[in-house]
Amino acid sequence: MEETILDVRGLRTSFFTDEGEVKAVDGVSFSVPKGKTLGIVGESGSGKSITSLSILRLLAENGKVVDGEIRYKGENLLDFSEKKMRSIRGNQISMIFQEPMTSLNPVFTVGQQISESLTTHQGMNKKQAMAKSVDLLKLVGIPSPEKRVTQYPYELSGGMRQRVMIAMALACNPEVLVADEPTTALDVTIQAQILGLIRDLQNRLGMSVILITHDLGVVAETCDYVAVMYAGQVVEYSDVRTLFRKPRHPYTVGLLKSLPRPDADQEKLVPIHGMVPSPFNMPKGCRFAPRCPAATDLCAEKLPDLFDDGEGNQVRCWIYDEEWPGPKEVDVFGEERIAKG
């Protein structure tokens, strides 16, 4: 059995707005094995980014974790004082964001920004921190790091900025790196560089990675385990091979079928009909039921549990309940069965 470094159980995060409570994350559980990569995949509004912000307790003021546990090395991060949390953040668990343009401070040099966490967490003086910054820039593959360390973010390209973000995140040798869409804003050839870099650093430094993405291609090529999220919930959790070889949740099946593949010809794409439900008006039963071709009355009425197959793979769908009357058929997106909509 692999050692678990981060274990999220029954996480619920809500935002309290003038229009009411928005349950952005509603009962999410997963675990991150040490040294491995967990992918969290989902479309806009699925709650994947909010999940990661909840782990680091970086939610906006009107957001609150209302239930659940986030166990890091056995301790619940939600019980920590803000001061103690600050000693974890950027030190043991660090994060890189999607937009390297907006997440770097434009008025400080690259070196000053990397140094900050080193002087804060590692007790280095400025000179030591600056020397370490140069090393870190070299580690993430930035050419002539001695020159770059004195430059400002605007002087760097998008790919370079993302490398700087990674250097900052790695400054204190974190145990867990949370990467929220780290390559979404980048071109594919640069994306290949950055994903290769993350994988390479992970092998060398032995850290665990939580990779949040909407891109199933990125998941297939970088992750060991995958949590598929839909409307604030994990609908399927499994190892990456099982997920792509034998997807079990109708939503996962639908996602894979609607994806135009760069490596094969497809006659026709099979879309998922309808739209993601509004967070103010979530379906009573299974969140995916209104779009699911296999949905029954039961699905519309009652939210399914996560069913475990005994090998650690979980799926939130009534089809896997023992009492399910119909065939255990998830390939429900066959063309003829699609309602015109």
Add this chain to the structure above:
Amino acid sequence: MEKKELLKVEGLKQHFPIKGGFFGRTVNHVKAVDDISFTVYEGETVSIVGESGCGKSTTGRAILRLEEPSDGKVYFEGTDLASLSKSEMRKYRKDLQIIFQDPYASINPRQSISDVLNEAMEIQNVLPKKERRKRILELLETVGLNGSQADRYPHEFSGGQRQRIGIARALSVNPKLIICDEAVSALDVSIQAQVLNLLEELQDEYGLTYLFISHDLGVVRHISDRVIVMYLGKIMEIGDKHSIFDNPKHPYTKALLSAIPVPDPEREREHIVLRGDVPSPIDPPTGCRFHTRCPFAQEKCRVDVPELKTHDGMKQSHEAACHFVEEIESGQLKPNYMETASF
């Protein structure tokens, strides 16, 4: 059967001046598109792919003269669009429509959907006023929206629905060619598939021709008949879909294709990882624009601009702009560096 040329682009250049200095003089140019030529035949879908800054969107905008091209000719059904006066051009805009990337920015938020569609028809004088309302409802049904939504405002629609409105607006004037500029890039995959299928259905039904501009190679493989690969304002390779995806000849095309993450964890793949970033289009590399990142670059590449042509072993109409296609294919020329990653 003889294919009919619908759009023929010849030597198109788009150089944007950079103003600077004390008197605001032009100090340099961004060579966004630099001497490209291609033809689009009636009823087909041609895609332009490339990374940011390669000039793919600029090409689309220059064809429509949304920005006046610096040089070159754009023939539409034999008429050079670049030589037309503004008012003559406006008439042609009826035949050439564009769908933009951002469904939030490309529709006026103060107009109801029926006003948006009505305005397009009024400018192009497509139908007498009385018949327009009926046509608007038809159009909405055609793109999968409900006629009862005609009097709603853009903010009441989701991103995918707004993109459908953009499509309805383009269709409202019965165009022959639609330029889709990253038309599905902002959408989630499940919605993207809906819109791609819609575009294909409309093409079959109305015999539309698409110039499809995208950075997403999965989408391009799905929708295109032919593909143009651009890099720093130049065409690197052009060919039918299968030539480009299954038998790419240009080192850039190969690197680009190998960099796409494929949704299949069991496929062992080596990625060719290119060195460095795309150079600035203000002062692009001499010779072949790709030579600064190309693993096969030779002295000749630094000096001579390669011609876009069909090399030995390539299908007719499949062309690549590289001096060393044959040498690379035969293994005679070895890469100078090989950075591969298997992630």
